[in-house]
Amino acid sequence: MNFDLSPAWISIKITFAATAVIFLLGLAAAWWMTNYRGRWQGLLDGILTLPLVLPPTVAGFGILLLIGNHGPVGMFLNLFGVNIIFSWYAAVIASTVVAFPLMYKTSKAAFEQIDPNILNAARTLGVSERKIFWRVTVPLAWPGIAAATTLSFARSLGEFGATLMVAGSIPGKTQTIPVAIYFATSGGDMRTALVWVAIIFAISLTVMVATNYWNRYQEKIKFGAGRR
Amino acid sequence: MGLLVNIEKRLPGFKLEIDLSCGNEIIGVLGASGSGKSMLLNCIAGLIKPDKGKISLDDVAFYDSSKKVNIPPQARKTGYLFQNYAMFPHMTVAENIGFALEPQCREEKIAGLLERFHLADMGGRYPSQLSGGQQQRVALARAMAVEPKILLLDEAFSALDAHLKMHMMKEMAESLKDFDGTALFVTHNIEEAYRLCDRIVFLNNGKVEALGTKEEVFQHPQTAETARITGCKNLAAAVRTSEHSVQIPDWGISVATALPVAKQEGFLGIRANNIKLGAGPVEENCYPAWVADESEAPFRTTLFLKIGSVPNRLDDFHLQWEMSKEQRDQLRTLAPPLWIRVNKEDAFFVET
Numbered sequence: 001m002n003f004d005l006s007p008a009w010i011s012i013k014i015t016f017a018a019t020a021v022i023f024l025l026g027l028a029a030a031w032w033m034t035n036y037r038g039r040w041q042g043l044l045d046g047i048l049t050l051p052l053v054l055p056p057t058v059a060g061f062g063i064l065l066l067i068g069n070h071g072p073v074g075m076f077l078n079l080f081g082v083n084i085i086f087s088w089y090a091a092v093i094a095s096t097v098v099a100f101p102l103m104y105k106t107s108k109a110a111f112e113q114i115d116p117n118i119l120n121a122a123r124t125l126g127v128s129e130r131k132i133f134w135r136v137t138v139p140l141a142w143p144g145i146a147a148a149t150t151l152s153f154a155r156s157l158g159e160f161g162a163t164l165m166v167a168g169s170i171p172g173k174t175q176t177i178p179v180a181i182y183f184a185t186s187g188g189d190m191r192t193a194l195v196w197v198a199i200i201f202a203i204s205l206t207v208m209v210a211t212n213y214w215n216r217y218q219e220k221i222k223f224g225a226g227r228r
Numbered sequence: 229m230g231l232l233v234n235i236e237k238r239l240p241g242f243k244l245e246i247d248l249s250c251g252n253e254i255i256g257v258l259g260a261s262g263s264g265k266s267m268l269l270n271c272i273a274g275l276i277k278p279d280k281g282k283i284s285l286d287d288v289a290f291y292d293s294s295k296k297v298n299i300p301p302q303a304r305k306t307g308y309l310f311q312n313y314a315m316f317p318h319m320t321v322a323e324n325i326g327f328a329l330e331p332q333c334r335e336e337k338i339a340g341l342l343e344r345f346h347l348a349d350m351g352g353r354y355p356s357q358l359s360g361g362q363q364q365r366v367a368l369a370r371a372m373a374v375e376p377k378i379l380l381l382d383e384a385f386s387a388l389d390a391h392l393k394m395h396m397m398k399e400m401a402e403s404l405k406d407f408d409g410t411a412l413f414v415t416h417n418i419e420e421a422y423r424l425c426d427r428i429v430f431l432n433n434g435k436v437e438a439l440g441t442k443e444e445v446f447q448h449p450q451t452a453e454t455a456r457i458t459g460c461k462n463l464a465a466a467v468r469t470s471e472h473s474v475q476i477p478d479w480g481i482s483v484a485t486a487l488p489v490a491k492q493e494g495f496l497g498i499r500a501n502n503i504k505l506g507a508g509p510v511e512e513n514c515y516p517a518w519v520a521d522e523s524e525a526p527f528r529t530t531l532f533l534k535i536g537s538v539p540n541r542l543d544d545f546h547l548q549w550e551m552s553k554e555q556r557d558q559l560r561t562l563a564p565p566l567w568i569r570v571n572k573e574d575a576f577f578v579e580t
Binding site for chain 2: 115117118120121122123124125126127128129135136139140
């Protein structure tokens, strides 16, 4: 049997890279927006959440306009002889844009749940804002942040529309599992499609379930067994 | 030099305007909910920025709008005890106390504080595994760990039950005795304030209504609002009739006072527990009254009285008279009306 496993590696590589980027950007944006009280609050929040509700093809179109050979970012990179359209990087960008709102929204909700007095108590004790963020805010919001990360991971793993538009379907280079399923199905190769469906199903479910159990275990050791 | 606060802060529908100076003493900050007590603490701690004014502690400016000084809460080092204690729930007691300490002296200091606040074998527990009283001790130990020059206590006892409250108040009084600095103790409970504080500030709608030693404020309130917050239940508009007497139109009586009445119009206050049983019309400040309603607490009873005529409804009353259960039982043997009497010394006149 000659089964090409490359879509699995490509998918995993892209998803991990995108999740790492989303984790940092999403946390930063969520924390910043939690504390932002200006008049642009509603607008900014809307813009950051937009990719969640727009069709992925719209996100893909937007990314093409930016990083395509005639887009501002694309032209700038061309000066250095770099072309990221239809490359691995383009797929990471597509996944990042589409899955970002899940990280942003979910961790923002977790941050907003924290009793502001706890953070204020740390401030009056003289603890720096950076230490408060990493030692108090993030641990207290951790279940929410973990859920946010899992959701973004699963979303970028399943990303199809935008990826296809900006990275195409170059086997061994940019063809991810969802794209492979699409082309296998449209080519009548139902057996290959079914294998990929089973694989992506298994990965997504495993990640979600593992996070749930891990969170429960974490809470137990963190807050003590006698939590009321 | 102590703490100097002179600030203004506007919010929609509310204005905080505070002018206050304190030495090394325990100041009780009393006031109804929404009077700006917690906001005052937050301004001092640097958690809320006032609109203008000045806050300084021992000549160090915390905030000065004219010089654009506003040092962050981290640099003010105020020991702030929050109403809900604001523990770090994911850290043990020892970690909570030591969170802000330098590594080189951390262990030693934690051990000392655990000992001092009777938490010696609690160091490894999580806040969720502690009782309310223990949580309060941890919160106080954590605040004391950074050696603050000023303590801000926000409704420290409101989350405790009555029995524990008394116990913790004693402990708090003990801890505050060793504390060399200003302590601001915010509460809406007059008993707590009276028990723990040297001087008392009354806030009303964002402004300082009265300030003085607790004896001054409680026995000779200067305003009707202060009288009300200190627990005076009977207040009515009064008109001066002579140097030592006023007429109360609402109650239809005139009352003799020991202190001279300084102004033409004002309010007369009589505390509910200062009313006595009188002998009849021959006595001074003695009035016939009928019982409109009665309210029982575990050990005390309050009668709601109408002077001069029989009440029509339960809420048709002028005065509240608080007494022991025994006294109430004795009154049952008397035929109405009850003759009530007020000592001249207990009837006080306030201008506003």
